[in-house]
Every structure is written in structure tokens, then in C-alpha cells.
Amino acid sequence: MYEILIIGAGPAGLTAAWEAEKHGIKTLILESDKEIGGISRTIERNGWRFDIGGHRFFTKVDEVYQIWDEILDKEDFLLRPRMSRIYYKNKFYDYPLKASNALFNLGIVESVRCVLSYFYIRVFPPKNQDNFEDWVAARFGWRLYNIFFKTYTEKVWGVDAKTIGSDWASQRIKNLSLIKAILNAFQINKSGEIITTLIDKFKYPKYGPGMMWETAYKKLEAKNHKILLSSRVIEISKENNTYKVKIESGEEFEAKNILSSMPLAHLPKTIKPIPDNKVLESGQNLKFRDFLSVALVIDKKDAFPDNWIYIHDPGVKVGRVQNYGSWSPYLVKDGKTCLGLEYFVNIGDELWSMEDEKLIDLATRELEKLSLIKTNSTHEGYVVRMPKAYPVYDLNYSKNIDEIATWLSSEHKSLYPIGRNGMHRYNNQDHSMMTGVLSVRNIILGEKNNIWKVNVEEDYLEEISSGRLAPTQKG
Ligand SMILES: Cc1cc2nc3c(=O)[nH]c(=O)nc-3n(C[C@H](O)[C@H](O)[C@H](O)COP(=O)(O)OP(=O)(O)OC[C@H]3O[C@@H](n4cnc5c(N)ncnc54)[C@H](O)[C@@H]3O)c2cc1C
Numbered sequence: 001m002y003e004i005l006i007i008g009a010g011p012a013g014l015t016a017a018w019e020a021e022k023h024g025i026k027t028l029i030l031e032s033d034k035e036i037g038g039i040s041r042t043i044e045r046n047g048w049r050f051d052i053g054g055h056r057f058f059t060k061v062d063e064v065y066q067i068w069d070e071i072l073d074k075e076d077f078l079l080r081p082r083m084s085r086i087y088y089k090n091k092f093y094d095y096p097l098k099a100s101n102a103l104f105n106l107g108i109v110e111s112v113r114c115v116l117s118y119f120y121i122r123v124f125p126p127k128n129q130d131n132f133e134d135w136v137a138a139r140f141g142w143r144l145y146n147i148f149f150k151t152y153t154e155k156v157w158g159v160d161a162k163t164i165g166s167d168w169a170s171q172r173i174k175n176l177s178l179i180k181a182i183l184n185a186f187q188i189n190k191s192g193e194i195i196t197t198l199i200d201k202f203k204y205p206k207y208g209p210g211m212m213w214e215t216a217y218k219k220l221e222a223k224n225h226k227i228l229l230s231s232r233v234i235e236i237s238k239e240n241n242t243y244k245v246k247i248e249s250g251e252e253f254e255a256k257n258i259l260s261s262m263p264l265a266h267l268p269k270t271i272k273p274i275p276d277n278k279v280l281e282s283g284q285n286l287k288f289r290d291f292l293s294v295a296l297v298i299d300k301k302d303a304f305p306d307n308w309i310y311i312h313d314p315g316v317k318v319g320r321v322q323n324y325g326s327w328s329p330y331l332v333k334d335g336k337t338c339l340g341l342e343y344f345v346n347i348g349d350e351l352w353s354m355e356d357e358k359l360i361d362l363a364t365r366e367l368e369k370l371s372l373i374k375t376n377s378t379h380e381g382y383v384v385r386m387p388k389a390y391p392v393y394d395l396n397y398s399k400n401i402d403e404i405a406t407w408l409s410s411e412h413k414s415l416y417p418i419g420r421n422g423m424h425r426y427n428n429q430d431h432s433m434m435t436g437v438l439s440v441r442n443i444i445l446g447e448k449n450n451i452w453k454v455n456v457e458e459d460y461l462e463e464i465s466s467g468r469l470a471p472t473q474k475g
Contacts, residue, residue: 002028004028006028007258008030009229015067018067018071020225021225026226032230032231033230040210042207045382048333054322054340057212059430061434065203072215077206080326082201087370089313118141132162132168152312155314163395207331235270236270242254260418261420261436275411279404287394293383294343296367296380297379299336301325301337306323315369317343317351319342321367321372322340339373360382418439438454
């Protein structure tokens with residue numbers, strides 16, 4: 001009988017075990033994959049290491065930095081400069097925007113149009129701002145929305161921006177507005193506030209994010225936590241206030257409390273007794289966007305200076321290009337470098353199903369079309385597919401989450417959903433980690449942290465002192 005059983009060995013699950021260790025509790029972690037780190041893993045192919053998307057280690061929560069520093073040795077955790085640009089209509093825009101570069105690229109006429117369009121929308125804002133398009137247009141004007149937001153967002157989600165909930169915009173673009181972007185472009189930020197979208201330095205493990213989580217895994221194992229890989233949880237049944245958890249091999253484990261970072265969407269159909277239809281349907285209605293990355297080895301020491309480039313241009317399918325040599329010099333070797341072309345896909349669609357060789361060919365041609373490399377400069381490529389990379393925020397997602405959360409809080413008080421897909425939240429590692437930490441404290445210390453209210457981006461979280469959430473977070 002385990003006091004705490006954890007589903008998933010990504011950042012949320014591993015950090016939860018890390019916290020439990022601080023209270024003397026040994027956990028069992030069941031991980032369906034044969035690798036550690038979830039979406040924050042680092043892939044290794046033929047000595048090349050690359051992320052599932054580049055993973056910046058940045059947070060407003062000191063406690064998260066503290067945990068990262070406990071896991072990794074100082075010299076393994078680099079501080080890296082950020083450089084990124086947007087590619088649109090054959091031009092590269094610095095991102096974060098720089099006044100001179102944006103004005104030069106847009107031209108004076110288009111710049112004036114953008115400003116007029118901004119004033120127009122301030123006077124005539126869209127009435128219904130519950131969707132991404134109207135929410136962003138209301139803050140930037142239609143012209144800037146079309147240049148800097150529409151095409152990229154539609155590539156990421158594969159649907160019309162009108163059908164994406166505004167929550168995604170408010171979470172991703174956060175407290176940025178045109179005025180703040182312009183002030184930032186002129187390097188004026190009087191309040192000293194941190195706008196996450198714009199930070200210019202971030203921490204990064206020298207061998208990629210997987211290094212953080214592989215190290216946590218080894219240290220937890222050394223402290224007698226049991227971590228079983230290739231162990232997909234297929235059934236959770238509750239009897240007399242304890243849980244029986246069954247994995248694919250048929251083996252079963254008993255636990256008093258479960259922390260689950262498996263997709264919230266899958267929980268209702270995994271649990272016995274089976275919940276009512278409304279809950280089951282809510283799970284089925286939570287959707288995901290999948291992801292694939294084509295890593296190309298380039299026969300050159302450096303490709304370009306950016307860590308990544310957003311490709312807004314609708315003329316190519318690629319959505320973002322990562323430059324791993326700029327993330328860490330330890331990711332590249334032999335006078336060559338490695339670029340990652342990211343495609344946002346749905347399982348089973350044309351790109352997802354395409355043979356690896358054809359994807360490598362497509363990625364090479366698209367890179368040349370973007371004038372980033374010459375086709376004959378690459379002879380080696382690898383394809384990585386990541387299902388359920390993005391929980392989709394459609395117009396009904398929060399109703400579906402509420403339905404499941406309400407059922408869990410009445411029927412399964414000892415089952416704690418944590419993490420990204422675990423809570424169906426489009427969030428970074430720091431959020432996943434904090435939901436794991438706080439759930440463990442609820443179990444062991446009897447704290448009453450409301451995990452659903454953890455939002456590491458909100459300013460009130462800056463009230464966190466001495467590693468504890470401020471009282472506003474409780475309840
Ligand atoms: C393209 C991209 C770029 C990103 N960039 C950043 C960034 O710059 N900075 C940042 O901090 N974050 C970034 N993120 C987000 C980051 O990857 C996630 O926040 C983080 O990995 C979530 O951790 P998690 O443990 O909650 O979930 P996951 O990483 O999804 O881990 C969950 C684990 O549970 C396992 N699992 C699922 N179902 C079962 C089951 N039934 N039984 C057993 N195990 C199961 C999975 O195999 C997985 O290992 C990015 C994400 C993407 C997709």
C-alpha cells in the first residue's frame with residue numbers, strides 16, 4: 001500500500017515525488033513511456049540532442065528555481081540569451097519587437113495604417129471577445145492582428161482563430177498590449193514588470209530539458225522511490241477509500257492517494273465505478289493538438305543567431321524553427337549544427353502519417369524556401385512525433401473541465417489531477433511542478449491549496465514568500 005502513487009514521470013510527477021521525499025514519503029511512479037520527462041524530455045538520435053519544442057526554464061516563482069537548483073548542479077544549468085524573430089512575407093521581424101526594425105519592415109505607410117487601425121478598435125471594440133481573434137484585435141487593432149497573430153495561431157491550432165477561446169490569448173499573450181509592446185520596443189519599462197513573452201534571458205540545462213528530469217529520476221531512484229517505465233495505467237478502481245491501479249501488463253498496485261498527470265480527458269473512462277455519462281462525455285470532448293519535429297543536421301557550425309524563429313508565413317507548413325546550437329553549445333558537435341522544424345498536426349492527418357524520409361525532404365525544402373539554408377547543406381534528419389502536445393482551449397473546454405473537476409472533488413477526494421494534460425491546462429513546466437508540490441502538501445501537511453487556482457503567471461503569485469503560496473491562493 002503506497003501513501004502516494006503518481007501517474008506520469010514528467011515534470012509534474014517527478015516534482016511531486018521530489019516534494020514527498022522532503023517529507024519522508026517514498027512514492028511509486030508509473031510511466032507509460034520508456035523515457036523520462038514527458039513533453040519536457042530531450043530526444044537523442046545518433047548523438048544529437050533536441051527538445052520537443054525548445055524548453056525555456058523561466059518562472060516567476062522562486063520555489064521553482066529552488067527545485068531546479070536542487071536537482072541540477074550549478075555548472076550544468078546555463079543562463080542563455082534569448083533571440084527570436086518572426087518571419088512574415090519574406091521579412092524577419094525582431095521579436096520582441098524593436099521599434100526601428102518593425103518600422104523598417106512594415107514601412108511608414110503600413111505603420112501608420114497599423115496605428116490608425118489600433119485607434120479604430122479602441123473606439124469600436126468587438127462586442128464579443130470570448131474568442132482569440134476578437135480578443136487580440138481589441139488589444140492590437142486588426143492590421144497588427146493579421147500580421148503578427150492570425151496566421152501563426154491558425155497554424156498552431158489548425159482551426160479558424162474565431163473558434164479558439166480567448167483564454168488561450170490571455171494566457172499566452174498575458175499582460176502584453178500594443179502600448180506595452182511599443183514601450184518595450186523603445187526599451188521603456190517603467191514599472192519593471194516582467195512580461196514573460198518578452199524575457200531576454202532564460203536558464204537551460206546544458207544537455208537540454210531532459211537532463212533536468214533524467215537527473216531527478218536518478219536521484220529519486222537512489223532515494224528508494226520506485227519508478228516503473230513502460231507501465232501505462234489502464235484502470236483505477238476505488239474500494240473502501242483505497243485505490244487499485246492496474247497497468248497494461250495486468251500488474252496492480254494499491255495506494256491511499258493518487259496524483260495523476262495522465263490526460264484529464266482520459267480519467268473518467270479509466271476510473272471504476274464508471275462516472276455518469278455527462279462526465280464521460282466531458283472527457284471525450286476535451287481535444288488535443290499534436291506535434292511533430294523534424295531535426296535536420298546542417299553541415300555548418302552556425303545556421304543563424306536566433307534560438308528560434310516563428311514562421312507566420314502561410315506559404316510553408318512549418319510553424320517554428322528551433323536552432324539547438326543557440327540553446328546550448330553542448331547540443332551540437334563536429335563543426336555541424338542542428339535545426340528543429342516544428343509542425344503542428346493532428347494524429348492521422350497528412351503530415352502525421354507522412355513517411356519520415358518525405359518529412360525530412362519537405363523540411364529541407366521549406367528551410368531553403370525561407371532562405372535559412374541551402375538544400376545541399378543537410379544529409380541527416382530525424383523525425384519525432386509527440387501526441388497530445390497541446391490541450392486545446394476551444395469555446396467549451398472550461399465547461400468540460402469543470403464537469404470533471406466537480407465529479408473528482410465529490411467522488412475522488414484522494415485523487416489529485418496535476419500538470420499540463422493532467423489538468424488540461426496550456427501551461428509550462430513551472431505550473432506543472434507547482435501543482436505537484438501543492439498536491440503533495442495537501443496530502444501530507446493537510447494544507448488546503450486549491451490546485452485549480454494555481455496560475456504561475458498571475459501577479460498575485462508574486463506575493464509568494466518563503467516558498468509558500470500567499471493566503472489568496474488557498475481555499
Ligand atoms: C512545443 C512545446 C514547447 C514548450 N516549451 C516550453 C518552455 O519553453 N518552457 C516550459 O517550461 N515549458 C514548455 N512546454 C511545456 C512543457 O513541456 C510542459 O508544461 C511539461 O512537460 C508538463 O509536464 P507534465 O508532467 O504536466 O506533463 P507531461 O510532460 O505531459 O508528462 C506526463 C507524463 O505522463 C505520462 N502518462 C500519460 N498517460 C499515462 C498513463 N495512462 N499511465 C502512465 N503514464 C502516463 C506521459 O507519458 C508523460 O510522460 C512546451 C511544450 C510544448 C509542446
